[in-house]
Amino acid sequence: MTELAIGIDGGGSGCRAAVADGRGNVLGRGKAGPANILSDLDNSLLNIVESAREALRDAGLPAETVSKVSAVVGVAGANVGDYGTRIDRALPFADGHVVTDALIALQGALGDSDGVIGAFGTGSVYNARRDGKLRGIGGWGFVVGDQASGARLGRDLLEKSLLAYDKVRPSSPLTARLMSEYGGNPERVVEFAHTAKPKDFARYAPLVFEYAAQDDEIAIAIVKDAAAAIDENLDTLLWPQCPAICLLGGLAKAYGPWLAERHKALLAEPKGDVLQGAVDLAVKFLQERQKGAA
């Protein structure tokens, strides 16, 4: 048993790991391929372990140290069925803890405090910690959810551009720009939309915010709809004494100014990122084990 803790952020676009000593000082970092445990458990396990080995190598430690560390792995789906237990059993760590991506995000942003976080990237999801208890909403994917996600902003832009093309609704500089990207041909817009993945739609999110800042009426309408969705999700999770709201993800900064005043007043900078949250938790587990062993 070494006195090392490894935190792992097992994400759909890649795994990131960091190894720290017993006081939380980060000694090395590693990366590996994606972890999508619900769709590809085997490769997810390989990538989780590989990111940990990389972090150990980066710290100048032998890769086999991996079997002697305390580790926290945060992955989406850890709370679905028996996936958490199955991963826990398959991993080589001395003391492994598989938790949800939500928990490490909360820990990273809020530390040990209560509060609410909303994450806005390709998707959108909300989590609260109140009196230490977690509650998550959203994150159902852009087809029937994720109303404030980048994917929905992009899909909305395409829909409104086609309505403008048909002259059902007014056009705007933004819809004109979108249509011109497809040679003014609505069939090409539709062809794109029917094969686009969430991240392809989400590519348009920065453009929507850019035009909204330039007073484009359709851009403003799209952003206001999404911000209203954020407000109603936050209202669902908030309680009167809630100390803070942290917005995370690539679109967090862009959404800030569009939120209701009651929410703006509670906005706080996240203390650390998701990986930091995993490291913090791993260090806590290490300290508990050391206490237990003492």
Add this chain to the structure above:
Amino acid sequence: MTELAIGIDGGGSGCRAAVADGRGNVLGRGKAGPANILSDLDNSLLNIVESAREALRDAGLPAETVSKVSAVVGVAGANVGDYGTRIDRALPFADGHVVTDALIALQGALGDSDGVIGAFGTGSVYNARRDGKLRGIGGWGFVVGDQASGARLGRDLLEKSLLAYDKVRPSSPLTARLMSEYGGNPERVVEFAHTAKPKDFARYAPLVFEYAAQDDEIAIAIVKDAAAAIDENLDTLLWPQCPAICLLGGLAKAYGPWLAERHKALLAEPKGDVLQGAVDLAVKFLQERQKGAA
């Protein structure tokens, strides 16, 4: 050269044909597989011809008569690129005319009169004939269009059911019923939504209307949104002297009561169906040829 006219409705779920004499009396009918010319031209051509042969057989005529008739084939995509010409060349009819599905639908519903039609099934699309000129809008598919389609009603129901599950919005008897169909498990709703085809979502459209009639607030909100989309599309196509609006498709009757009064006042029963429109046009072409030959 015989004095026969064949009308063919080449649809995505199947081809239907009817053979008529020079005065429009239908002598026989036939069916065959689907025509999706943009995605599968070869099989579409086979099915179009097969439906015509079936109609001739049904009328007690030899199948080789197919090379001696005037025919009108209505298919979606006939106006895209050179598809119309390519189909025209490949078909065996003495005198073939490939036209859009919109034209045969207009002809069927309105005869030779001006007016506006809206079709509401799995998708939604609008067409107008004004002073003999056609204009069509909508029909872009449910991902970024078809706001009043069965597919969108179903998708909307799933989205609102998940919002109710998360307690972001109130639930209703309809959302409770939807969730119970999936064992109360939002993951299963999402799994369905991410593999569902438009017709799978559209399965829920009758349920939405059924609950709207029972004053279910969420059902009413979904139907009102869709009806508002119909109203704004109709307003885009209407002109002051427009004599009639015909609603077509499986959801036509259900939508009637939800439209704006100004549109209800113009509603008229369609004169005939889409296949009838194809037959009417084929008979016209036959009569023109006969005049030319006389």
